[in-house]
Structure formats: C-alpha cells, structure tokens
Amino acid sequence: MSVRNESQLREQITVLGKSLFDRGLTMGSSGNISVRLEDGGWLMTPTNACLGRLDPARISHLDAQGREIDGDKPTKETFLHMAMYAERPHSQAIVHLHSTHSVAVSCLPDIDPHDCIPPLTAYYVMRVGRLPLVPYHLPGDPALGDAVQGLAGKHSAVLLANHGPVVAGKSLEAAVYATEELEETAKLFLLLHGRNPRALTEEQVAELEARFPRD
Numbered sequence: 001m002s003v004r005n006e007s008q009l010r011e012q013i014t015v016l017g018k019s020l021f022d023r024g025l026t027m028g029s030s031g032n033i034s035v036r037l038e039d040g041g042w043l044m045t046p047t048n049a050c051l052g053r054l055d056p057a058r059i060s061h062l063d064a065q066g067r068e069i070d071g072d073k074p075t076k077e078t079f080l081h082m083a084m085y086a087e088r089p090h091s092q093a094i095v096h097l098h099s100t101h102s103v104a105v106s107c108l109p110d111i112d113p114h115d116c117i118p119p120l121t122a123y124y125v126m127r128v129g130r131l132p133l134v135p136y137h138l139p140g141d142p143a144l145g146d147a148v149q150g151l152a153g154k155h156s157a158v159l160l161a162n163h164g165p166v167v168a169g170k171s172l173e174a175a176v177y178a179t180e181e182l183e184e185t186a187k188l189f190l191l192l193h194g195r196n197p198r199a200l201t202e203e204q205v206a207e208l209e210a211r212f213p214r215d
C-alpha cells in the first residue's frame, strides 16, 4: 500500500512507531523516524519522544530546507536523516533504532567496517544488503551527517558504532521491514558466533540483488 498524504503519513509513523516499541525494538525515548513529503519537506519524530506513544498532531514538520514549520522540536538526528536523504533521492523514509542485537554487533571489536554482518539469509540481502559501520559520534552530532556522506548513496542501511542502525526505504513500511530484518540477522549472527556459519556465495548475493532491488 502506498501512503503519500500527510495525515496518513502522520498516522502511519504513529502506528509503526508503536509496533516497533511494543516489540522491544527500541527502548525509552530512543530511536526516530522520518518520511519525505511530496512537497520536498519532511515529517520527523520529535526529540525525546517515545516511539510507542507518539501523537500524530505533534510530529515535527520541516520544509524542504529543513526549517521547522510546526509540531514539537524534531529529533536531534535531523542532520543525519537529511544527509541520508540527500544521497538517496529515491528513499522516502528513514528509521533509526537502538535495537539490541544490532547495537551489540555495532560494539564488536573485530567486525569488518565495510560489511558488518555476512549475507546469512536471502531476506537480509533483499532488505539490507552490505552494511557499513559509521565511526562513533555523539548522538545528534552534526558531523554524523558528514560521516554518512559517501556511504548512504551506496547503502540503504548503515550501522552507527556503539549506537544503532539507520535504515532508509522506498516507503516507511519498507524501511521498517528492513530494520526488522537487520535486527533478526544481527541476532542470528550473534547466535552463530564461533560456529563458522556458511554465508551465501557472491553469486547467490548477486542473483538476489538483481531480482529484488531495494530502491
């Protein structure tokens, strides 16, 4: 289902935010969600808001230049979201969570920073693809925007070191599905630690990328 109208998008952010929070995919007031509007502006979840208890009417509304139009003060990661959108003209939504297993992977000392999780399953390749690690920054540091430049154009998802995933999608639903798939694959990766799991081959990955483009 494609949802583009602003009031439907406000409703969808609220419903999916609650769904993510209720399933423990982000805790407290962590995480944030944004969607691109048809006029070039954005809806962003307010800073310090619990994703489980959003009020559609208070979601922050920004214009195409990132200026606040109405609603509560937007997430402190506004820079990060806008930097991802700038590199991904086809992405319509971004989800950032502190999902436990993804965060755990982001803290490991020996992961490949160009590819944090191997292609263990077809759905991981279809929804997430290759996942680079962004070096640690303070939450809300405007330099995070610069840090994702050059990565976000090639990757629909990035993993912030010692923090959590940031995932773009061609719709909010797609970004949520990808974030869920990333979290489950991070869980599998940790479960399989030390067991030398067989990942998909380069040919199998290439076939999936060709058959199921993300955005």
Ligand SMILES: O=C(CO)COP(=O)(O)O
Pocket (backbone or CB within 6 Å): 029, 030, 031, 032, 045, 046, 047, 048, 049, 074, 075, 076, 077, 096, 098, 139, 140
């Ligand atoms: O996850 C968060 C920061 O990285 C939450 O910040 P906000 O409450 O400002 O959205």
Ligand SMILES: [Zn+2]
Pocket (backbone or CB within 6 Å): 030, 031, 096, 097, 098, 139, 163, 164
């Ligand atoms: Zn965060």
